[in-house]
Amino acid sequence: MTNYELILTAYEVIENSYAPYSGFNVGAALLAESGKIYTGVNVENSSYGATICAERTAFVKAISEGERSFKKLAVVSSGRDLTWPCGICRQFFSEFCNDNFEIISGDKEGNIKVYTLSELFPEGFKL
Ligand code: THU
Numbered sequence: 001m002t003n004y005e006l007i008l009t010a011y012e013v014i015e016n017s018y019a020p021y022s023g024f025n026v027g028a029a030l031l032a033e034s035g036k037i038y039t040g041v042n043v044e045n046s047s048y049g050a051t052i053c054a055e056r057t058a059f060v061k062a063i064s065e066g067e068r069s070f071k072k073l074a075v076v077s078s079g080r081d082l083t084w085p086c087g088i089c090r091q092f093f094s095e096f097c098n099d100n101f102e103i104i105s106g107d108k109e110g111n112i113k114v115y116t117l118s119e120l121f122p123e124g125f126k127l
């Protein structure tokens with residue numbers, strides 16, 4: 001599974017994004033160590049704080065199917081610039097992923113950028 005293929009998978013689900021409040025659609029595709037891919041979209045709520053990001057949707061789907069180890073995640077959005085996971089999502093990833101977990105952002109023009117979790121979230125909180 002190339003980074004580009006994972007970006008395309010994230011684009012396949014972005015149409016399912018439920019974002020009537022922000023109008024900002026996000027799609028994510030998460031590759032587990034098992035080889036399975038779990039997708040996610042942002043799901044907003046009229047009580048704004050109840051909104052869940054696309055990245056965490058993908059993680060929650062995977063974890064609830066028994067996955068615990070992950071290779072990489074791609075994120076795409078309807079925005080003009082590359083989209084990167086919010087702080088809560090980064091903390092969420094750090095619960096399950098090691099420093100080498102890759103976070104890939106891409107757009108329709110074919111721009112792709114990759115960071116490791118330790119680059120995007122150094123020294124995260126751990127108990
Ligand atoms: N959002 C995501 O789904 N992922 C991100 O990486 C950033 C933000 C969503 C949350 C909300 O539905 C909308 O984008 C605007 O913040």
